[in-house]
Amino acid sequence: MVEPNIATAASKGRPRNDEATRIVQRCAVELANEGGIANATVDRIAQRSGVAKSTIYRRWPNGPAVVMDGFLSEILPLIGYEEKSTVIQTVEATIMQLVAALSGKRGDILRDLLGSAQHDPVLREAFLKRWIEPRRRIGREVLERGVMRGELCADADLDLMLDLLYGGVYYRLVVSFTPLTKDSVRSLVAHVFRSFAP
Amino acid sequence: MVEPNIATAASKGRPRNDEATRIVQRCAVELANEGGIANATVDRIAQRSGVAKSTIYRRWPNGPAVVMDGFLSEILPLIGYEEKSTVIQTVEATIMQLVAALSGKRGDILRDLLGSAQHDPVLREAFLKRWIEPRRRIGREVLERGVMRGELCADADLDLMLDLLYGGVYYRLVVSFTPLTKDSVRSLVAHVFRSFAP
Amino acid sequence: MVEPNIATAASKGRPRNDEATRIVQRCAVELANEGGIANATVDRIAQRSGVAKSTIYRRWPNGPAVVMDGFLSEILPLIGYEEKSTVIQTVEATIMQLVAALSGKRGDILRDLLGSAQHDPVLREAFLKRWIEPRRRIGREVLERGVMRGELCADADLDLMLDLLYGGVYYRLVVSFTPLTKDSVRSLVAHVFRSFAP
Amino acid sequence: MVEPNIATAASKGRPRNDEATRIVQRCAVELANEGGIANATVDRIAQRSGVAKSTIYRRWPNGPAVVMDGFLSEILPLIGYEEKSTVIQTVEATIMQLVAALSGKRGDILRDLLGSAQHDPVLREAFLKRWIEPRRRIGREVLERGVMRGELCADADLDLMLDLLYGGVYYRLVVSFTPLTKDSVRSLVAHVFRSFAP
DNA sequence: TTTTAATCGAGACGGTACGTCGCGTCTTGTT
DNA sequence: AACAAGACGCGACGTACCGTCTCGATTAAAA
Structure with a gap:
């Protein structure tokens, strides 16, 4: 799992938005498809997905990690x-x-x-x-x-x-x-x- | 050969400085040794070697190319x-x-x-x-x-x-x-x- | 008074915690002492005092206001x-x-x-x-x-x-x-x- | 003088663009006029003036310093x-x-x-x-x-x-x-x- | 006794700005 | 020409705060 910062199970505070997680992954893969993983910058992913940069950094350490996560969760079932x-x-x-x-x-x-x-x-x-x-x-x-x-x-x-x-x-x-x-x-x-x- | 821009043989102006070529390669490899090739940026290579950025770009297309060149010309004879x-x-x-x-x-x-x-x-x-x-x-x-x-x-x-x-x-x-x-x-x-x- | 949102006197729900009010002011002044009022951000005050951000915002409109309140209520008696x-x-x-x-x-x-x-x-x-x-x-x-x-x-x-x-x-x-x-x-x-x- | 980083007198390298200096100051004052100096962020000054952020930071340490410089050089002659x-x-x-x-x-x-x-x-x-x-x-x-x-x-x-x-x-x-x-x-x-x- | 309602902690969220770094290009004067 | 120097536009970085929000858990007065 690339995603290292899992929300604590105890579910304190406002829960994470799973929809955001999904759309971010999708956009990251899209961007990587269009121009390589160098194209999947966190800035661009944030802009395209409408999810705030800080939210992305709360889940992944960098752009390629998002691509990896999205790519694998997309390809593995296939x-x-x-x-x-x-x-x-x-x-x-x-x-x-x-x-x-x-x-x-x-x-x-x-x-x-x-x-x-x-x-x-x-x-x-x-x-x-x-x-x-x-x-x-x-x-x-x-x-x-x-x-x-x-x-x-x-x-x-x-x-x-x-x-x-x-x-x-x-x-x-x-x-x-x-x-x-x-x-x-x-x-x-x-x-x-x-x-x-x- | 990474180095794509060879100086035309009998060119008119000031000839290229071969010493610069060597020191740039050496510094690039040094920097890569210290922190991966991501550490061997053109800016840093220029600063450490005392060679101007424009001089580097006249010979190589980007930082990793310098590292590749320096690395190989260092390791191949061995x-x-x-x-x-x-x-x-x-x-x-x-x-x-x-x-x-x-x-x-x-x-x-x-x-x-x-x-x-x-x-x-x-x-x-x-x-x-x-x-x-x-x-x-x-x-x-x-x-x-x-x-x-x-x-x-x-x-x-x-x-x-x-x-x-x-x-x-x-x-x-x-x-x-x-x-x-x-x-x-x-x-x-x-x-x-x-x-x-x- | 900086504090604009006074809890209504005989309100129904859980009453405000006066202790929280005090410790928040104290921490805000501490932080301002350490690095100017720019250092007394609401996030930092909340973290140091152990009081939730929402609790702070229920009492003051922003960080400097907390500092002002704490500072004055500390210095005026003197x-x-x-x-x-x-x-x-x-x-x-x-x-x-x-x-x-x-x-x-x-x-x-x-x-x-x-x-x-x-x-x-x-x-x-x-x-x-x-x-x-x-x-x-x-x-x-x-x-x-x-x-x-x-x-x-x-x-x-x-x-x-x-x-x-x-x-x-x-x-x-x-x-x-x-x-x-x-x-x-x-x-x-x-x-x-x-x-x-x- | 707010501007602390004066280009070295010896004029080595490409000279600074004075036009950029002027337009940046003008935009900074404009922005401050519109919404206080808190409105004159370096990001916004850069965007409005069309001058790169790095160029601004090469001359001034922060947004208010630009405003100060522009404001004074505008008002002093008057x-x-x-x-x-x-x-x-x-x-x-x-x-x-x-x-x-x-x-x-x-x-x-x-x-x-x-x-x-x-x-x-x-x-x-x-x-x-x-x-x-x-x-x-x-x-x-x-x-x-x-x-x-x-x-x-x-x-x-x-x-x-x-x-x-x-x-x-x-x-x-x-x-x-x-x-x-x-x-x-x-x-x-x-x-x-x-x-x-x- | 059970609502009911305000409070609390925790922390996620969309934003915006920060100041830095690296890119590759350019414009100087010098060699 | 090549060179050292360094300015330039660009764009990404990762961080910090902002003020708002959504949770579940307390805590008291009202029903």
Whole structure:
């Protein structure tokens, strides 16, 4: 959670306006969509949303944090994972979905947020807890099923396997800036699976 | 090269001051070391170096570009690559060296630069041309030797192999923020090599 | 009285907390002592006193008004006036006392309050009714006794005389910012008395 | 001079824009006319004048200082002093002029500035050096002529006399808030002169 | 005894201004 | 030309107060 200042549960004083929280997040994402997260300044978010700057600062430490919060709470519900007939197919589909999420407009923002997370511990925490770890948890479950079903070797180092799968994807998107085609994803997944075959 | 505005070779007026170029780079790196690249503003670089802002802008488009330039021209000479008796050992040593470079103070800056490159095409270009591609070229040569020497299978997809090796490293440093131990590097390299074994 | 909103005498609901009124005034004066009346903001008064902002606003229109109230109710009891053997001596003592009150920490606040009264009608009213006019009333009584006792001429314009006495003092403290010595007070009083001599 | 940051005489770098200085002062006075000096915020001055906030802060420490500067440089040229046939008449005319200056819109600003000067040393300095002292110097010259011409007694304490004259005026305008009529000025001047008669 | 109504604390809210910083451009005189 | 110096318009920063508001909890007089 980027939002570090949660209103005290005891609900003393006037309660926070949840509507304001929502509209601020929405406007922040809008602005980031239009011109990158550098465009989502607190001033601009405040102006567009009609919410006072002080109210925004009461909830988030800076503009990118708002974008992160809004972006994730917008995208997370959209990402399920489909069970396919074989584990390798399920993984392939999941990775394809990830690649799709990291492409286009939304992908630009996510890459930009990842970039900002390099020097902002708050963003880093949020990025990890709400984006990386959940997906990794899902991935791990799938792979464990692969082990049980005999598609993967019994003593496979699943964490290493996840590092290789996700690493291969993120490396090309964020480090070497090489577009990822469906074919390249397929051969990546295929090779990794083969190397962990029973 | 970040530096896009090269002085025309035999220009008429007063020639550029190379000393200024050097001191500016040095100060920019210093400032980045002290407080991240956000600390290396053009104003501050100018003040510390005693070089006028206009002089800086004549050479670089913005602050991070100076840092990138200074950082790379400082770190590149330090990175050679040692030929070991086996290819896997050579690769392991190279990766270890990379991990070392990406750890500590210098690593913070490099990760920070990579972060900024996500929204700055100029930085991205420089990062690719001067950091990623040269190392990848070297890595490729090593792997090709591995194929020739029979340590790797003849039809190995070397680009995929490089993606897996580098991807595994960068993913943990820049995406999942998981510290890389010597052991984890060793098992990563070992696994990838095994999967491309002849 | 600065305090404009008096609770209706026999009201129905919960009665006002007089203790709160007192502690608020005390804290306001404390804060003004520490950093001028600009330091006595309603927020700060509320925080230090532990009294809610709304409770403060129920009694006073703004921060300076609290300071004015607290300051005057603190200083007024301390100012008596001593009857001397001659009227001129009594006046001199009174003026000396005024000068003392307008010097040092307390003087800074009073001058500051007078400054604020230049653009705040509420403060002006309070300043007049509770500080200027009472002292002037006392001064007038003394001078009238001077007339009766033959120390002053029978048809003396006592209001003009008071203007000259007080004017001479305030002018130096508040307008020309020239320190007032005991000697300068003495010669001021002496001259004015001489000019109204019988 | 309120303006404390004078561009270095050596005129290094781009010279300051005098036009900007002028328009800023003009707008500041305008704003103060419209709603008191509290209305002359740096933000508003910047917006109305089209001059950047940073440019304003490069010259003045705060809004009231701009008003003070603009106000004085606007009003000072307008105030000469007329030589009358007798010294008492000259003084009376000068005081009348002062009362006029302290009445109406301009008077409100001047009183407001004097109020602010109570807690702002910069304003106080400017107020003294550019408003109080020059007028007092003139007044002193007039009185000295009065001594020479035998209208005043030879050993008159002219500083005390000035304190009484100016004090009587400022006291009523700024302290007791009693309107000054022409008659009251006349009787004030008359009495003071009589008390310093030869 | 139950309303009823004013008070209290806490603190959120929309505003507005603060004074600073950095940007990238510009205008000087000097080298 | 390039250079040091530094002014300029711009716009964002994060903070502080303002005065208002909405809560739930007290506290007494009126019903």
